[in-house]
Amino acid sequence: MADRYLIEPDVNFINEIAGLGGEDLKKCFQCATCSVACPISPDNKPFPRKEMIAASWGLKDKLVGNGDIWLCHNCGDCSTLCPRGAKPGDVLAAIRQYAITDYAAPKALGKMVNDPKKLPVLLAIPTVLFIVVGLLLKLLGVNWLNFAPGGDEIVHSHFFSSWLVDLMMIPASFWAVAVFGLGLKRFLADIHANALAEGKTDKESIEPVGFVQALIRIIPTILKHDKFNECSENKDRSTAHMMVFFGFIGLFIVTSIFFIVLYVFQIHGPYSQMNPVKWLANIAGVSLVIGSSLMIKNRLAKKDDQVSTYQDWFLIGLALALGLSGMLAEMTRLGGLAGISYFLYFVHLVFVWSLFIYVPFTKLAHIVYRTTAMAYSEYGNRK
Numbered sequence: 001m002a003d004r005y006l007i008e009p010d011v012n013f014i015n016e017i018a019g020l021g022g023e024d025l026k027k028c029f030q031c032a033t034c035s036v037a038c039p040i041s042p043d044n045k046p047f048p049r050k051e052m053i054a055a056s057w058g059l060k061d062k063l064v065g066n067g068d069i070w071l072c073h074n075c076g077d078c079s080t081l082c083p084r085g086a087k088p089g090d091v092l093a094a095i096r097q098y099a100i101t102d103y104a105a106p107k108a109l110g111k112m113v114n115d116p117k118k119l120p121v122l123l124a125i126p127t128v129l130f131i132v133v134g135l136l137l138k139l140l141g142v143n144w145l146n147f148a149p150g151g152d153e154i155v156h157s158h159f160f161s162s163w164l165v166d167l168m169m170i171p172a173s174f175w176a177v178a179v180f181g182l183g184l185k186r187f188l189a190d191i192h193a194n195a196l197a198e199g200k201t202d203k204e205s206i207e208p209v210g211f212v213q214a215l216i217r218i219i220p221t222i223l224k225h226d227k228f229n230e231c232s233e234n235k236d237r238s239t240a241h242m243m244v245f246f247g248f249i250g251l252f253i254v255t256s257i258f259f260i261v262l263y264v265f266q267i268h269g270p271y272s273q274m275n276p277v278k279w280l281a282n283i284a285g286v287s288l289v290i291g292s293s294l295m296i297k298n299r300l301a302k303k304d305d306q307v308s309t310y311q312d313w314f315l316i317g318l319a320l321a322l323g324l325s326g327m328l329a330e331m332t333r334l335g336g337l338a339g340i341s342y343f344l345y346f347v348h349l350v351f352v353w354s355l356f357i358y359v360p361f362t363k364l365a366h367i368v369y370r371t372t373a374m375a376y377s378e379y380g381n382r383k
């Protein structure tokens, strides 16, 4: 006898998916064209047809903890071919965004980050925090914030000391790691439980060594954007995505190196433009600016059958703001424009802090969740 399954639809979930860009999901009539069209859908239990029916039934638990939703790269091939205009690619993107905020805590912050009306508050928080902490330290005799740095040379750390920067950034980075860590723990438990229930695996638990080996095996695929390049409809997005991706990686490497140079070797900036690490910083910054600008261009030129949500614009805007403020602060420093350079440096710090604190709730968190899902898929030998 066939298994009986009691469906308990979550209407709020359906409405939230609609609000995140999946408003056409109810148009799906289950023809499965999308699953055939998807270039990266696995042969065993292909997607996204089954995800479309689960979404229209409001089966939140089946979707949020489903590793397959992260294998999709939102190329749009399925949305273009869908005969009903149900936009399955956008529905999967909406489910992923829902999953990101569902796994991250605290929920109140997640709501703020994804509410356009709260954007001024989100940016005001670090702006005020940096100044208040700097002034409080001043009262205690610690001069890490100097509104009139003076001197012939423009040195950003004379305005905003490196110690003050790190006092703000190190806890912020630990915060990001902790929020992601807790979210990933639940995420992995959920995708494994779903895989067990669907018969995709028979292992009771995930074996850590095997999982890490799988993670290492998928790194070349991620770096080369192989999956992205298998799509045809929006292949042009791959270049912009790669530029932003490598821009962030480059800046992460540069920040780590300069952190070691400062705290281990006690060498303070500004560092020479002839320094190879500076070259990497400049290349990564330019890559971030050009890549995010290309993303804006691509989204503005998008056809009507694809959706751009606030979450898309938030991510692209943050990447562009980070790259531009960093590059302009450096250029104005070299150009001798002290006041503007110090101001832009401060703006840059506000964006960097915002990136650390808000990233677990934004679309950028897909780097972490997608990598984990791809590693799990590789670990489970799901091709």
Ligand code: SF4
Residues within 6 Å of the ligand: 027, 028, 029, 030, 031, 032, 033, 034, 035, 048, 049, 052, 081, 082, 083, 084, 085, 086, 087, 088
């Ligand atoms: S989303 Fe479109 S292509 Fe996919 S099953 Fe539904 S109607 Fe068919």
Ligand code: SF4
Residues within 6 Å of the ligand: 037, 038, 039, 040, 041, 047, 048, 071, 072, 073, 074, 075, 076, 077, 078, 079, 088, 089, 090, 092, 231
């Ligand atoms: S958007 Fe692309 S990758 Fe995602 S399900 Fe559709 S065809 Fe597959």
